[in-house]
């Protein structure tokens with residue numbers, strides 16, 4: 001079964017636990033700027049929205065890489081192979097979502113690699129705003145909620 | 158590890174920014190943040206200085222856990238001699254600023270002297286510089302924060318700033334960071350303004366490391382689990398915020414109302430956490446938009462609210478139609494119950510204004526309540542108030558006066574003095590509901606005996622956050638004590654005060670203590686910080702910090718006579734509710750407290766006590 005990260009911003013409190021878990025997992029320290037997941041705060045609306053790579057099947061980043069440094073692992077994650085990455089940043093331009101970014105400390109790019117199949121952000125999130133679930137059924141929870149509403153509308157009170 | 162190991166010394170007179178190694182001996186003896194900042198202040202200033210003179214210093218300090226992923230570990234404190242109180246001041250704030258300072262590689266910033274002209278400090282990792290702030294002087298905290306982000310072209314900059322109130326000497330100006338988080342009490346923003354320092358803007362990208370990553374991950378996960386499973390931190394606070402308390406405290410007969418004349422408020426429900434969830438008539442939406450978290454916080458108690466767009470305060474002011482930091486319990490109480498105003502939108506508006514311009518809503522609301530009592534009693538009249546009718550429950554008086562106070566105009570100039578100076582000015586010092594010049598928060602010391610003692614003995618003046626015995630006396634954490642009983646409260650207050658000093662100094666939020674004891678903090682400290690950290694050591698440091706703060710106050714000229722409560726709490730019995738007929742039994746508790754502390758009958762730490770904590 002292929003799993004994917006599923007984000008539900010309605011639950012997000014903007015706590016940065018996911019961001020901190022990601023930077024710790026990949027960099028060994030707590031450094032929000034070096035996290036592969038970022039949380040954007042729309043303060044005027046009271047909304048907090050986590051955002052990261054959704055692992056496109058046909059990945060623009062991968063196609064654009066001149067050194068074939070972006071590989072697909074067993075979980076379907078597009079993973080940067082550091083030994084091959086030359087830091088040309090073409091993939092950061094190719095990604096339509098901006099989720100591949102350059103890291104000046106290493107001279108390579110960084111992006112979400114699903115932590116080898118057990119994403120640290122998911123474990124850290126206190127509100128289930130990020131879950132790692134069956135990629136084929138990520139919409140079922142929303143469908144269930146709407147199904148309940150639709151049905152309620154047809155029942156007499 | 159955990160500590161960045163260096164501090165930034167900013168001499169505002171000379172215009173210099175110099176890096177210095179952190180005194181690690183002190184870090185191991187005082188932890189960080191509140192404890193370590195106070196140690197530096199003790200060593201570097203004469204406690205007798207005028208708080209607004211260049212000789213006073215102001216320290217912004219993080220704790221060793223600040224910037225890690227320990228739950229709530231994003232805190233910083235501002236430590237200085239407070240303008241409102243003349244006592245040691247330490248105001249703690251959340252949001253994201255504390256982490257940014259730590260991630261830029263600094264444990265603390267020490268500001269000294271006074272800049273010849275308005276400046277702001279801009280830090281990008283190792284690079285720190287003072288920059289001319291004349292474009293920002295006169296602006297609100299909100300405009301300053303937005304303006305600095307725009308000027309530097311970076312939305313991730315974190316800003317702490319003062320408003321006009323801080324520039325012009327309102328005695329309880331605060332420092333606002335991240336738009337609606339505040340180092341709120343004791344006039345720390347007033348001190349910042351006296352130094353011509355408008356703002357601190359930060360960008361940190363260096364990362365924070367801990368001693369033992371694996372052990373830290375285990376300890377942090379365990380701490381998070383305890384918070385998630387606890388009914389207060391796992392459910393009550395996320396759902397209702399601190400406003401979960403409004404109805405509870407009202408029912409306990411300890412909700413100070415009408416300047417502490419009453420202990421229950423008819424309008425409590427209208428301004429409660431529950432009411433913030435109720436749909437309003439105009440658009441069917443509730444006041445509350447969402448709950449939100451400070452950095453790394455898994456509790457997420459913060460309220461984000463909107464004001465009804467048809468409300469008189471904002472119907473012609475669309476700039477206030479956006480969501481912003483909403484009512485926390487203390488502000489809902491001070492702006493509401495203390496003044497008798499039960500209009501939730503008026504309170505939300507007043508709270509926005511306090512955040513926008515940087516004044517402490519607790520002291521403001523309590524000062525307005527004292528002014529209202531003087532107005533109702535005929536001590537002050539329309540000539541003095543500029544025609545504004547300061548009658549109990551008058552929402553328009555509240556919303557007019559909050560803007561006048563923030564902008565230092567009209568009768569707001571006098572409200573900006575705080576209740577002690579205001580009531581003294583009009584010959585009625587007994588009407589100021591304050592200790593050491595700082596107003597009470599939202600709990601009455603007659604209906605909750607322990608908190609009365611905690612107020613009287615708090616080193617920074619009346620404060621609920623120095624020893625939150627409400628946890629035990631009302632919520633039963635860690636065990637229930639009878640709020641009406643004064644027996645045993647001396648020990649309870651001391652235990653809360655010591656533990657709180659340790660939690661504050663570590664860099665985590667005191668709200669964790671609804672669920673955590675020091676035993677939950679210890680493994681996180683031990684995994685993060687060099688050396689060996691035990692619960693005994695943490696609590697010993699907490700007690701050392703308390704004694705050190707006391708030494709500061711004694712050297713600043715305060716005495717046991719300042720450890721008291723207003724006559725109203727000592728002589729006028731509560732009129733209604735479970736505490737009906739009761740006064741505060743401070744006279745009985747205080748000597749017990751001094752003894753438990755190892756202080757003389759005059760409230761002075763004995764030589765033996767000082768020696769025990771290495772404070773001789």
Ligand code: SF4
Nearest residue numbers: 012013015016018125
């Ligand atoms: S950990 Fe969860 S709640 Fe916190 S910022 Fe990330 S997604 Fe939002």
